Amino acid sequence: MPPAPGDREARREEVSEAVWRVLAEKGFGGLTLRAVAAAMGVSTGMLMHYFPTKRALLTHALDLLESRTADRPRRPHPAPGLATVRAMLLDILPLTPDDTARNRVWVSSWDLSLADDDLATAQAARYTRLRSTLHPHLEAARDLGELPPTANPDRLAASAVAFTHGLVVQALFDPAHFPRDVQITLLDGFLASVGLWAPDDQP
Amino acid sequence: MPPAPGDREARREEVSEAVWRVLAEKGFGGLTLRAVAAAMGVSTGMLMHYFPTKRALLTHALDLLESRTADRPRRPHPAPGLATVRAMLLDILPLTPDDTARNRVWVSSWDLSLADDDLATAQAARYTRLRSTLHPHLEAARDLGELPPTANPDRLAASAVAFTHGLVVQALFDPAHFPRDVQITLLDGFLASVGLWAPDDQP
Incomplete structure:
Protein backbone atom coordinates (compact mmCIF):
# COMPACT_ATOMS: atom_id res chain seq x y z
CA MET A 1 0.00 0.00 0.00
CA PRO A 2 1.51 3.39 -0.92
CA PRO A 3 1.94 5.84 1.98
CA ALA A 4 -0.87 8.35 2.61
CA PRO A 5 -0.21 11.84 1.13
CA GLY A 6 0.28 13.27 4.66
CA ASP A 7 2.98 10.67 5.40
CA ARG A 8 4.68 11.40 2.11
CA GLU A 9 4.79 15.11 2.96
CA ALA A 10 6.18 14.39 6.43
CA ARG A 11 8.85 12.10 4.98
CA ARG A 12 9.81 14.74 2.41
CA GLU A 13 10.27 17.24 5.25
CA GLU A 14 12.39 14.72 7.13
CA VAL A 15 14.61 14.23 4.07
CA SER A 16 15.07 18.01 3.73
CA GLU A 17 16.01 18.29 7.40
CA ALA A 18 18.64 15.58 6.97
CA VAL A 19 20.05 17.24 3.83
CA TRP A 20 20.32 20.50 5.75
CA ARG A 21 22.06 18.87 8.72
CA VAL A 22 24.64 17.31 6.40
CA LEU A 23 25.19 20.63 4.59
CA ALA A 24 25.59 22.57 7.83
CA GLU A 25 28.13 20.08 9.13
CA LYS A 26 30.02 18.96 6.03
CA GLY A 27 29.19 21.49 3.31
CA PHE A 28 28.52 20.68 -0.34
CA GLY A 29 31.81 18.80 -0.50
CA GLY A 30 30.43 16.29 2.03
CA LEU A 31 26.91 16.08 0.59
CA THR A 32 26.40 12.50 -0.58
CA LEU A 33 23.43 10.14 -0.61
CA ARG A 34 25.35 8.01 1.87
CA ALA A 35 25.80 10.92 4.31
CA VAL A 36 22.13 11.94 4.11
CA ALA A 37 21.02 8.32 4.54
CA ALA A 38 23.28 7.99 7.60
CA ALA A 39 21.86 11.23 9.06
CA MET A 40 18.34 9.76 8.69
CA GLY A 41 19.22 6.20 9.69
CA VAL A 42 17.85 4.80 6.42
CA SER A 43 19.38 2.97 3.46
CA THR A 44 20.81 4.82 0.48
CA GLY A 45 18.38 2.73 -1.60
CA MET A 46 15.43 4.41 0.13
CA LEU A 47 16.95 7.83 -0.62
CA MET A 48 17.39 7.01 -4.31
CA HIS A 49 13.60 7.21 -4.44
CA TYR A 50 13.92 10.94 -3.70
CA PHE A 51 17.22 11.62 -5.43
CA PRO A 52 17.86 9.31 -8.37
CA THR A 53 21.11 11.18 -9.17
CA LYS A 54 23.76 13.20 -7.35
CA ARG A 55 22.60 16.18 -9.44
CA ALA A 56 19.04 15.83 -8.05
CA LEU A 57 20.43 15.89 -4.51
CA LEU A 58 22.52 19.01 -5.27
CA THR A 59 19.56 20.78 -6.87
CA HIS A 60 17.41 20.03 -3.84
CA ALA A 61 20.17 21.29 -1.53
CA LEU A 62 20.50 24.56 -3.46
CA ASP A 63 16.70 25.04 -3.44
CA LEU A 64 16.68 24.41 0.29
CA LEU A 65 19.40 27.03 0.79
CA GLU A 66 17.40 29.55 -1.28
CA SER A 67 14.13 28.89 0.54
CA ARG A 68 15.70 28.91 4.02
CA THR A 69 17.34 32.23 3.17
CA ALA A 70 14.12 33.72 1.78
CA ASP A 71 12.05 32.50 4.75
CA ARG A 72 14.44 33.50 7.52
CA PRO A 73 13.15 35.94 10.13
CA MET B 1 65.50 1.75 -15.65
CA PRO B 2 64.20 4.36 -13.17
CA PRO B 3 63.96 7.94 -14.50
CA ALA B 4 66.92 10.25 -13.88
CA PRO B 5 66.49 12.61 -10.91
CA GLY B 6 66.13 15.59 -13.26
CA ASP B 7 63.30 13.88 -15.12
CA ARG B 8 61.59 13.00 -11.86
CA GLU B 9 61.76 16.66 -10.80
CA ALA B 10 60.37 17.83 -14.15
CA ARG B 11 57.54 15.31 -13.97
CA ARG B 12 56.70 16.40 -10.43
CA GLU B 13 56.48 20.00 -11.67
CA GLU B 14 54.22 18.87 -14.51
CA VAL B 15 51.92 17.11 -12.04
CA SER B 16 51.72 20.24 -9.88
CA GLU B 17 50.87 22.37 -12.91
CA ALA B 18 48.04 19.99 -13.83
CA VAL B 19 46.69 19.97 -10.24
CA TRP B 20 46.69 23.77 -10.31
CA ARG B 21 44.88 23.93 -13.67
CA VAL B 22 42.16 21.59 -12.37
CA LEU B 23 41.82 23.64 -9.15
CA ALA B 24 41.61 26.94 -11.01
CA GLU B 25 38.93 25.58 -13.32
CA LYS B 26 36.90 23.23 -11.14
CA GLY B 27 37.84 24.03 -7.54
CA PHE B 28 38.42 21.50 -4.78
CA GLY B 29 34.98 20.01 -5.51
CA GLY B 30 36.24 18.97 -8.96
CA LEU B 31 39.71 17.84 -7.89
CA THR B 32 39.96 14.13 -8.65
CA LEU B 33 42.77 11.85 -9.83
CA ARG B 34 40.73 11.35 -12.99
CA ALA B 35 40.54 15.11 -13.68
CA VAL B 36 44.27 15.64 -13.08
CA ALA B 37 45.13 12.63 -15.27
CA ALA B 38 42.91 14.02 -18.04
CA ALA B 39 44.58 17.44 -17.74
CA MET B 40 47.98 15.74 -18.21
CA GLY B 41 46.89 13.22 -20.81
CA VAL B 42 48.12 10.29 -18.68
CA SER B 43 46.41 7.35 -16.98
CA THR B 44 45.05 7.60 -13.44
CA GLY B 45 47.29 4.58 -12.72
CA MET B 46 50.37 6.70 -13.46
CA LEU B 47 49.08 9.42 -11.09
CA MET B 48 48.53 6.89 -8.27
CA HIS B 49 52.33 6.75 -8.14
CA TYR B 50 52.27 10.39 -6.93
CA PHE B 51 48.99 10.34 -5.03
CA PRO B 52 48.13 6.92 -3.60
CA THR B 53 45.01 8.38 -1.94
CA LYS B 54 42.53 11.21 -2.48
CA ARG B 55 43.85 12.68 0.79
CA ALA B 56 47.39 12.80 -0.64
CA LEU B 57 46.07 14.71 -3.66
CA LEU B 58 44.19 17.17 -1.42
CA THR B 59 47.24 17.72 0.79
CA HIS B 60 49.39 18.41 -2.26
CA ALA B 61 46.75 20.84 -3.59
CA LEU B 62 46.62 22.76 -0.30
CA ASP B 63 50.44 22.89 -0.14
CA LEU B 64 50.49 24.19 -3.70
CA LEU B 65 47.98 26.92 -2.79
CA GLU B 66 50.10 27.94 0.21
CA SER B 67 53.34 28.03 -1.76
CA ARG B 68 51.86 29.87 -4.75
CA THR B 69 50.45 32.45 -2.35
CA ALA B 70 53.72 32.83 -0.45
CA ASP B 71 55.77 33.09 -3.67
CA ARG B 72 53.50 35.50 -5.56
CA PRO B 73 55.01 38.81 -6.65
Whole structure:
Protein backbone atom coordinates (compact mmCIF):
# COMPACT_ATOMS: atom_id res chain seq x y z
CA MET A 1 0.00 0.00 0.00
CA PRO A 2 1.51 3.39 -0.92
CA PRO A 3 1.94 5.84 1.98
CA ALA A 4 -0.87 8.35 2.61
CA PRO A 5 -0.21 11.84 1.13
CA GLY A 6 0.28 13.27 4.66
CA ASP A 7 2.98 10.67 5.40
CA ARG A 8 4.68 11.40 2.11
CA GLU A 9 4.79 15.11 2.96
CA ALA A 10 6.18 14.39 6.43
CA ARG A 11 8.85 12.10 4.98
CA ARG A 12 9.81 14.74 2.41
CA GLU A 13 10.27 17.24 5.25
CA GLU A 14 12.39 14.72 7.13
CA VAL A 15 14.61 14.23 4.07
CA SER A 16 15.07 18.01 3.73
CA GLU A 17 16.01 18.29 7.40
CA ALA A 18 18.64 15.58 6.97
CA VAL A 19 20.05 17.24 3.83
CA TRP A 20 20.32 20.50 5.75
CA ARG A 21 22.06 18.87 8.72
CA VAL A 22 24.64 17.31 6.40
CA LEU A 23 25.19 20.63 4.59
CA ALA A 24 25.59 22.57 7.83
CA GLU A 25 28.13 20.08 9.13
CA LYS A 26 30.02 18.96 6.03
CA GLY A 27 29.19 21.49 3.31
CA PHE A 28 28.52 20.68 -0.34
CA GLY A 29 31.81 18.80 -0.50
CA GLY A 30 30.43 16.29 2.03
CA LEU A 31 26.91 16.08 0.59
CA THR A 32 26.40 12.50 -0.58
CA LEU A 33 23.43 10.14 -0.61
CA ARG A 34 25.35 8.01 1.87
CA ALA A 35 25.80 10.92 4.31
CA VAL A 36 22.13 11.94 4.11
CA ALA A 37 21.02 8.32 4.54
CA ALA A 38 23.28 7.99 7.60
CA ALA A 39 21.86 11.23 9.06
CA MET A 40 18.34 9.76 8.69
CA GLY A 41 19.22 6.20 9.69
CA VAL A 42 17.85 4.80 6.42
CA SER A 43 19.38 2.97 3.46
CA THR A 44 20.81 4.82 0.48
CA GLY A 45 18.38 2.73 -1.60
CA MET A 46 15.43 4.41 0.13
CA LEU A 47 16.95 7.83 -0.62
CA MET A 48 17.39 7.01 -4.31
CA HIS A 49 13.60 7.21 -4.44
CA TYR A 50 13.92 10.94 -3.70
CA PHE A 51 17.22 11.62 -5.43
CA PRO A 52 17.86 9.31 -8.37
CA THR A 53 21.11 11.18 -9.17
CA LYS A 54 23.76 13.20 -7.35
CA ARG A 55 22.60 16.18 -9.44
CA ALA A 56 19.04 15.83 -8.05
CA LEU A 57 20.43 15.89 -4.51
CA LEU A 58 22.52 19.01 -5.27
CA THR A 59 19.56 20.78 -6.87
CA HIS A 60 17.41 20.03 -3.84
CA ALA A 61 20.17 21.29 -1.53
CA LEU A 62 20.50 24.56 -3.46
CA ASP A 63 16.70 25.04 -3.44
CA LEU A 64 16.68 24.41 0.29
CA LEU A 65 19.40 27.03 0.79
CA GLU A 66 17.40 29.55 -1.28
CA SER A 67 14.13 28.89 0.54
CA ARG A 68 15.70 28.91 4.02
CA THR A 69 17.34 32.23 3.17
CA ALA A 70 14.12 33.72 1.78
CA ASP A 71 12.05 32.50 4.75
CA ARG A 72 14.44 33.50 7.52
CA PRO A 73 13.15 35.94 10.13
CA ARG A 74 14.20 39.51 9.38
CA ARG A 75 14.49 42.67 11.36
CA PRO A 76 11.89 45.38 10.75
CA HIS A 77 13.20 48.46 8.96
CA PRO A 78 13.52 50.92 11.84
CA ALA A 79 13.82 54.22 9.95
CA PRO A 80 14.79 55.30 6.44
CA GLY A 81 18.49 55.62 5.65
CA LEU A 82 21.47 54.01 7.34
CA ALA A 83 19.40 52.49 10.17
CA THR A 84 17.65 50.33 7.56
CA VAL A 85 20.93 49.51 5.82
CA ARG A 86 22.21 48.40 9.22
CA ALA A 87 19.16 46.19 9.85
CA MET A 88 19.58 44.58 6.41
CA LEU A 89 23.28 43.87 6.98
CA LEU A 90 22.63 42.50 10.49
CA ASP A 91 20.15 40.09 8.83
CA ILE A 92 23.11 38.68 6.87
CA LEU A 93 25.69 38.21 9.64
CA PRO A 94 26.12 34.89 11.52
CA LEU A 95 24.77 36.19 14.86
CA THR A 96 22.70 33.11 15.83
CA PRO A 97 23.25 29.35 15.33
CA ASP A 98 20.67 29.30 12.50
CA ASP A 99 22.33 32.29 10.80
CA THR A 100 25.70 30.60 11.21
CA ALA A 101 24.50 27.34 9.64
CA ARG A 102 22.95 29.18 6.70
CA ASN A 103 26.07 31.28 6.11
CA ARG A 104 28.27 28.24 6.37
CA VAL A 105 26.22 26.53 3.66
CA TRP A 106 26.34 29.65 1.45
CA VAL A 107 30.13 29.91 1.72
CA SER A 108 30.39 26.21 0.98
CA SER A 109 28.19 26.64 -2.12
CA TRP A 110 30.70 29.04 -3.69
CA ASP A 111 33.07 26.19 -4.62
CA LEU A 112 30.25 24.50 -6.52
CA SER A 113 29.00 27.75 -8.10
CA LEU A 114 32.40 28.92 -9.31
CA ALA A 115 32.81 25.61 -11.18
CA ASP A 116 29.44 25.77 -12.97
CA ASP A 117 28.57 28.57 -15.42
CA ASP A 118 24.82 28.52 -14.66
CA LEU A 119 25.34 28.52 -10.91
CA ALA A 120 27.98 31.26 -11.18
CA THR A 121 25.56 33.40 -13.20
CA ALA A 122 22.85 32.81 -10.59
CA GLN A 123 25.23 33.79 -7.81
CA ALA A 124 26.33 36.96 -9.65
CA ALA A 125 22.62 37.84 -10.11
CA ARG A 126 22.06 37.26 -6.38
CA TYR A 127 24.84 39.76 -5.60
CA THR A 128 23.37 42.26 -8.07
CA ARG A 129 19.96 41.91 -6.38
CA LEU A 130 21.46 42.36 -2.92
CA ARG A 131 23.24 45.56 -4.01
CA SER A 132 20.02 46.80 -5.65
CA THR A 133 18.08 46.16 -2.46
CA LEU A 134 20.52 48.28 -0.47
CA HIS A 135 20.70 51.03 -3.09
CA PRO A 136 17.48 53.01 -2.34
CA HIS A 137 18.27 53.03 1.37
CA LEU A 138 21.74 54.42 0.67
CA GLU A 139 20.17 57.07 -1.57
CA ALA A 140 17.76 57.90 1.26
CA ALA A 141 20.71 58.10 3.67
CA ARG A 142 22.43 60.57 1.36
CA ASP A 143 19.25 62.64 0.99
CA LEU A 144 18.84 62.64 4.79
CA GLY A 145 22.36 63.97 5.23
CA GLU A 146 23.59 60.72 6.85
CA LEU A 147 26.09 60.38 4.01
CA PRO A 148 28.13 63.12 2.35
CA PRO A 149 26.38 64.67 -0.69
CA THR A 150 29.13 63.21 -2.90
CA ALA A 151 28.44 59.65 -1.67
CA ASN A 152 27.97 57.13 -4.49
CA PRO A 153 25.19 54.63 -3.60
CA ASP A 154 26.37 52.08 -6.21
CA ARG A 155 29.87 51.97 -4.78
CA LEU A 156 28.64 52.02 -1.20
CA ALA A 157 26.29 49.09 -1.87
CA ALA A 158 29.19 47.06 -3.31
CA SER A 159 31.39 48.07 -0.36
CA ALA A 160 28.75 47.19 2.22
CA VAL A 161 28.19 43.77 0.67
CA ALA A 162 31.96 43.22 0.46
CA PHE A 163 32.48 44.19 4.09
CA THR A 164 29.59 42.05 5.33
CA HIS A 165 30.46 38.90 3.39
CA GLY A 166 34.14 39.14 4.30
CA LEU A 167 33.12 39.45 7.94
CA VAL A 168 30.90 36.38 7.54
CA VAL A 169 33.88 34.34 6.33
CA GLN A 170 36.20 35.47 9.14
CA ALA A 171 33.48 34.84 11.75
CA LEU A 172 32.72 31.35 10.42
CA PHE A 173 36.37 30.32 10.74
CA ASP A 174 36.97 32.01 14.09
CA PRO A 175 33.69 32.31 16.03
CA ALA A 176 35.57 32.79 19.33
CA HIS A 177 37.25 35.90 17.93
CA PHE A 178 34.04 37.19 16.31
CA PRO A 179 31.15 36.71 18.74
CA ARG A 180 27.88 38.54 18.14
CA ASP A 181 28.90 41.80 19.86
CA VAL A 182 32.22 42.03 17.99
CA GLN A 183 30.49 41.53 14.64
CA ILE A 184 27.99 44.26 15.49
CA THR A 185 30.72 46.64 16.68
CA LEU A 186 32.64 46.08 13.44
CA LEU A 187 29.53 46.66 11.31
CA ASP A 188 28.74 49.84 13.22
CA GLY A 189 32.33 50.99 12.78
CA PHE A 190 32.05 50.38 9.05
CA LEU A 191 28.77 52.32 8.81
CA ALA A 192 30.12 55.14 10.95
CA SER A 193 33.19 55.39 8.72
CA VAL A 194 31.26 55.63 5.44
CA GLY A 195 28.68 57.98 6.91
CA LEU A 196 28.31 60.99 9.08
CA TRP A 197 26.34 58.77 11.33
CA ALA A 198 26.58 57.10 14.73
CA PRO A 199 24.45 54.00 15.28
CA ASP A 200 22.19 53.53 18.29
CA ASP A 201 23.66 51.32 20.97
CA GLN A 202 20.88 48.76 20.67
CA PRO A 203 21.50 45.88 18.27
CA MET B 1 65.50 1.75 -15.65
CA PRO B 2 64.20 4.36 -13.17
CA PRO B 3 63.96 7.94 -14.50
CA ALA B 4 66.92 10.25 -13.88
CA PRO B 5 66.49 12.61 -10.91
CA GLY B 6 66.13 15.59 -13.26
CA ASP B 7 63.30 13.88 -15.12
CA ARG B 8 61.59 13.00 -11.86
CA GLU B 9 61.76 16.66 -10.80
CA ALA B 10 60.37 17.83 -14.15
CA ARG B 11 57.54 15.31 -13.97
CA ARG B 12 56.70 16.40 -10.43
CA GLU B 13 56.48 20.00 -11.67
CA GLU B 14 54.22 18.87 -14.51
CA VAL B 15 51.92 17.11 -12.04
CA SER B 16 51.72 20.24 -9.88
CA GLU B 17 50.87 22.37 -12.91
CA ALA B 18 48.04 19.99 -13.83
CA VAL B 19 46.69 19.97 -10.24
CA TRP B 20 46.69 23.77 -10.31
CA ARG B 21 44.88 23.93 -13.67
CA VAL B 22 42.16 21.59 -12.37
CA LEU B 23 41.82 23.64 -9.15
CA ALA B 24 41.61 26.94 -11.01
CA GLU B 25 38.93 25.58 -13.32
CA LYS B 26 36.90 23.23 -11.14
CA GLY B 27 37.84 24.03 -7.54
CA PHE B 28 38.42 21.50 -4.78
CA GLY B 29 34.98 20.01 -5.51
CA GLY B 30 36.24 18.97 -8.96
CA LEU B 31 39.71 17.84 -7.89
CA THR B 32 39.96 14.13 -8.65
CA LEU B 33 42.77 11.85 -9.83
CA ARG B 34 40.73 11.35 -12.99
CA ALA B 35 40.54 15.11 -13.68
CA VAL B 36 44.27 15.64 -13.08
CA ALA B 37 45.13 12.63 -15.27
CA ALA B 38 42.91 14.02 -18.04
CA ALA B 39 44.58 17.44 -17.74
CA MET B 40 47.98 15.74 -18.21
CA GLY B 41 46.89 13.22 -20.81
CA VAL B 42 48.12 10.29 -18.68
CA SER B 43 46.41 7.35 -16.98
CA THR B 44 45.05 7.60 -13.44
CA GLY B 45 47.29 4.58 -12.72
CA MET B 46 50.37 6.70 -13.46
CA LEU B 47 49.08 9.42 -11.09
CA MET B 48 48.53 6.89 -8.27
CA HIS B 49 52.33 6.75 -8.14
CA TYR B 50 52.27 10.39 -6.93
CA PHE B 51 48.99 10.34 -5.03
CA PRO B 52 48.13 6.92 -3.60
CA THR B 53 45.01 8.38 -1.94
CA LYS B 54 42.53 11.21 -2.48
CA ARG B 55 43.85 12.68 0.79
CA ALA B 56 47.39 12.80 -0.64
CA LEU B 57 46.07 14.71 -3.66
CA LEU B 58 44.19 17.17 -1.42
CA THR B 59 47.24 17.72 0.79
CA HIS B 60 49.39 18.41 -2.26
CA ALA B 61 46.75 20.84 -3.59
CA LEU B 62 46.62 22.76 -0.30
CA ASP B 63 50.44 22.89 -0.14
CA LEU B 64 50.49 24.19 -3.70
CA LEU B 65 47.98 26.92 -2.79
CA GLU B 66 50.10 27.94 0.21
CA SER B 67 53.34 28.03 -1.76
CA ARG B 68 51.86 29.87 -4.75
CA THR B 69 50.45 32.45 -2.35
CA ALA B 70 53.72 32.83 -0.45
CA ASP B 71 55.77 33.09 -3.67
CA ARG B 72 53.50 35.50 -5.56
CA PRO B 73 55.01 38.81 -6.65
CA ARG B 74 54.18 41.61 -4.21
CA ARG B 75 54.17 45.35 -4.40
CA PRO B 76 56.93 47.22 -2.59
CA HIS B 77 55.81 49.11 0.52
CA PRO B 78 55.70 52.69 -0.79
CA ALA B 79 55.60 54.63 2.50
CA PRO B 80 54.65 53.92 6.10
CA GLY B 81 50.96 54.04 7.01
CA LEU B 82 47.90 53.68 4.78
CA ALA B 83 49.92 53.64 1.54
CA THR B 84 51.47 50.37 2.73
CA VAL B 85 48.11 49.01 3.90
CA ARG B 86 46.80 49.81 0.41
CA ALA B 87 49.71 47.98 -1.27
CA MET B 88 49.13 44.93 0.94
CA LEU B 89 45.40 44.85 0.16
CA LEU B 90 46.03 45.34 -3.58
CA ASP B 91 48.29 42.27 -3.36
CA ILE B 92 45.20 40.27 -2.30
CA LEU B 93 42.65 41.40 -4.90
CA PRO B 94 42.04 39.48 -8.17
CA LEU B 95 43.53 42.15 -10.44
CA THR B 96 45.39 39.84 -12.84
CA PRO B 97 44.57 36.37 -14.25
CA ASP B 98 47.08 34.74 -11.86
CA ASP B 99 45.61 36.61 -8.88
CA THR B 100 42.13 35.58 -10.00
CA ALA B 101 43.07 31.89 -10.27
CA ARG B 102 44.69 31.94 -6.83
CA ASN B 103 41.72 33.67 -5.21
CA ARG B 104 39.31 31.32 -6.90
CA VAL B 105 41.20 28.37 -5.42
CA TRP B 106 41.25 29.98 -1.95
CA VAL B 107 37.49 30.61 -1.99
CA SER B 108 36.96 27.06 -3.17
CA SER B 109 39.12 25.75 -0.30
CA TRP B 110 36.76 27.24 2.29
CA ASP B 111 34.19 24.48 1.76
CA LEU B 112 36.84 21.89 2.52
CA SER B 113 38.29 23.83 5.46
CA LEU B 114 34.96 24.49 7.17
CA ALA B 115 34.29 20.73 7.17
CA ASP B 116 37.63 19.76 8.74
CA ASP B 117 38.65 20.91 12.23
CA ASP B 118 42.39 20.97 11.48
CA LEU B 119 41.95 22.86 8.22
CA ALA B 120 39.50 25.29 9.85
CA THR B 121 42.02 25.99 12.63
CA ALA B 122 44.73 26.56 10.02
CA GLN B 123 42.48 28.96 8.12
CA ALA B 124 41.57 30.88 11.31
CA ALA B 125 45.31 31.16 12.06
CA ARG B 126 45.91 32.45 8.53
CA TYR B 127 43.32 35.20 9.12
CA THR B 128 44.92 36.06 12.47
CA ARG B 129 48.33 36.35 10.76
CA LEU B 130 46.92 38.55 8.01
CA ARG B 131 45.35 40.90 10.55
CA SER B 132 48.62 40.96 12.54
CA THR B 133 50.57 41.83 9.42
CA LEU B 134 48.32 44.82 8.77
CA HIS B 135 48.28 45.93 12.40
CA PRO B 136 51.64 47.80 12.67
CA HIS B 137 50.92 49.70 9.46
CA LEU B 138 47.53 50.80 10.81
CA GLU B 139 49.27 51.90 14.02
CA ALA B 140 51.77 53.84 11.94
CA ALA B 141 48.89 55.40 9.99
CA ARG B 142 47.31 56.54 13.24
CA ASP B 143 50.62 57.93 14.51
CA LEU B 144 51.09 59.77 11.20
CA GLY B 145 47.66 61.36 11.54
CA GLU B 146 46.25 59.45 8.56
CA LEU B 147 43.68 57.92 10.92
CA PRO B 148 41.81 59.62 13.75
CA PRO B 149 43.61 59.37 17.13
CA THR B 150 40.72 57.18 18.36
CA ALA B 151 41.19 54.65 15.54
CA ASN B 152 41.43 51.04 16.74
CA PRO B 153 44.04 49.13 14.69
CA ASP B 154 42.63 45.72 15.74
CA ARG B 155 39.17 46.54 14.49
CA LEU B 156 40.46 48.27 11.37
CA ALA B 157 42.58 45.23 10.49
CA ALA B 158 39.53 42.96 10.79
CA SER B 159 37.45 45.44 8.77
CA ALA B 160 40.07 45.77 6.04
CA VAL B 161 40.36 41.99 5.69
CA ALA B 162 36.56 41.68 5.67
CA PHE B 163 36.19 44.35 3.00
CA THR B 164 38.95 42.89 0.82
CA HIS B 165 37.82 39.27 0.98
CA GLY B 166 34.17 40.18 0.37
CA LEU B 167 35.29 42.17 -2.66
CA VAL B 168 37.29 39.15 -3.87
CA VAL B 169 34.15 37.00 -3.77
CA GLN B 170 31.96 39.51 -5.62
CA ALA B 171 34.68 40.06 -8.24
CA LEU B 172 35.17 36.33 -8.83
CA PHE B 173 31.47 35.84 -9.54
CA ASP B 174 31.05 38.98 -11.62
CA PRO B 175 34.37 39.97 -13.23
CA ALA B 176 32.59 42.14 -15.82
CA HIS B 177 31.11 44.27 -13.04
CA PHE B 178 34.37 44.37 -11.05
CA PRO B 179 37.27 44.95 -13.44
CA ARG B 180 40.64 46.03 -12.10
CA ASP B 181 39.88 49.78 -11.96
CA VAL B 182 36.54 49.29 -10.18
CA GLN B 183 38.17 47.08 -7.53
CA ILE B 184 40.89 49.69 -6.97
CA THR B 185 38.34 52.53 -6.79
CA LEU B 186 36.32 50.59 -4.20
CA LEU B 187 39.42 49.84 -2.13
CA ASP B 188 40.47 53.49 -2.24
CA GLY B 189 36.96 54.51 -1.23
CA PHE B 190 37.13 52.13 1.72
CA LEU B 191 40.53 53.47 2.81
CA ALA B 192 39.42 57.07 2.37
CA SER B 193 36.33 56.39 4.49
CA VAL B 194 38.21 54.85 7.42
CA GLY B 195 40.97 57.45 7.25
CA LEU B 196 41.61 61.10 6.86
CA TRP B 197 43.46 60.13 3.78
CA ALA B 198 43.17 60.36 0.00
CA PRO B 199 45.08 57.76 -2.04
CA ASP B 200 47.37 58.68 -4.92
CA ASP B 201 45.83 58.17 -8.32
CA GLN B 202 48.41 55.63 -9.37
CA PRO B 203 47.47 51.97 -8.73
